[in-house]
Amino acid sequence: MNISLNITKTITELLSGFMPEGAANIGAMVTIALIYLAIFAVAGLYLVLLERKVAAWFQLRLGPNRVGPWGLLQTMADALKLVSKELTGTVKADKFLYNLAPYFVIVSSLMALAVFPFTKEFQAFDINIGIFFLIAISSIGVIGILLGGWASNNKFALIGAMRSGVQTISYELSVGLSLLTMVLLTGTLQLSEIVEVQKNGWLIVQGHIPAIIAFMIYMIAGTAETNRAPFDMVEAESELGAGFHTEYSGMKFAYFFLAEFINMFIIAAIATTVFFGGWLSPFGITESIPWLGVFWFIGKTFLLVFLMMWFRWTFPRLRVDQLLTLEWKYLLPLNLLNIILMAVIVWLNLTIQF
């Protein structure tokens, strides 16, 4: 396998063969964006299918098994149905913001995908403040939710959106601080370098106790960030109709739905990169074949996605006050203590390195 995995460079070189340099750069960007868009739209659909199957298995059911073999085409059919549906709206909605909201949500979640190193050099955009970029981008999505809830001119949507604001602002802190704990260990924010550091052992092993605490906090806060059960105060079917997307139908609803699942993938992918060695294979068993890294990365990510689904189908939902108690009274103080613990461990060189 002699294919260069650095896709940005490969495509730019390919295009600059018959284009001026500026056009080739832009062409490469557009091509990569389209490839990512196509791959992750389909991946999002299959995540929905996975969620439904996993939910079924947790509840001793069979799950979708009618459309295609083992129900594999079920979500494709659902997406086609949603595309063909009418885009309804309320009369008193703020039309511009109402139509804008789904794009905020989907664009912000797709933007975050650009920085993940799927394997060695297979990365669309190797920015040197990768983690910072991810934390920043993941909080833009909530603007879409707030806009959607506000512009719908619907009280349920508004309550859902405000809850989303409360929840995301609170849990941002925990996500950021738990990733910061790991940054103390790596000394860099660049995702490709974070993976390089882990060649001496995955960070969850290197950082042992504080890393495990940080991972637990990250998974709890990450689940809350994606607005999934048990933290689904935003949608809250039993109380708010469908929460912020009550008034959305057809493809606009599908964007919200898809964004939720891509966000779940992103949260799991960040955890994979920062805690579980990204595309590195366990004990370096496939180190000589770099393209296998994609499978390790996807495999680890899907394990973590499964963990989040496991949370969803096990735990009872939280009330808003319990949600905030959990964050401000438990996760945040623990997180701050954990940073100190990690700092002490890094300072005294107590990390486990192979």
Add this chain to the structure above:
Amino acid sequence: MSYFGDIYKGIKTLLTGMSVTGKYFLTSRKGAITQQYPDNKETLKMFERFRGEVVMPHDENNEHRCTGCQKCELACPNGSIEIIWDRQIDPESGKKKKMIDKHIYHLGMCTMCGLCIEACPTDAIVWAQNFENSVYDRSYLTKVLNQPNSKLKAGVED
């Protein structure tokens, strides 16, 4: 320090819950409770407790156990059961006796509460497990439970 105690207890109980659902997840292949209904029509067996409709079982001699006491009619909260009865001369003893002519059951009005079956002193009516009750006209839902020319089984009244 109940603060850290609470955290410990919280994590412990969450893990207990996850282990329970995890076990269900692993055994779901064998124990799926979903009935793939129209496909398994031949093998589908409803449970004993399922309330489909009220029927009156008859034995091979076309004999039922209904004495016409009307307790089911009285017990029914919405009048789904009507019993048309008559005093006839019993051919064996030669005395006049209450006998049912028709045991009429309106399935369309029945709420499946089961009070008639509890009220029946001779177990003449029981639950059937069929559920494909849709018909094109609602008059089909009015059923006569006793078969034509059927009679009371001997010894039920004693």
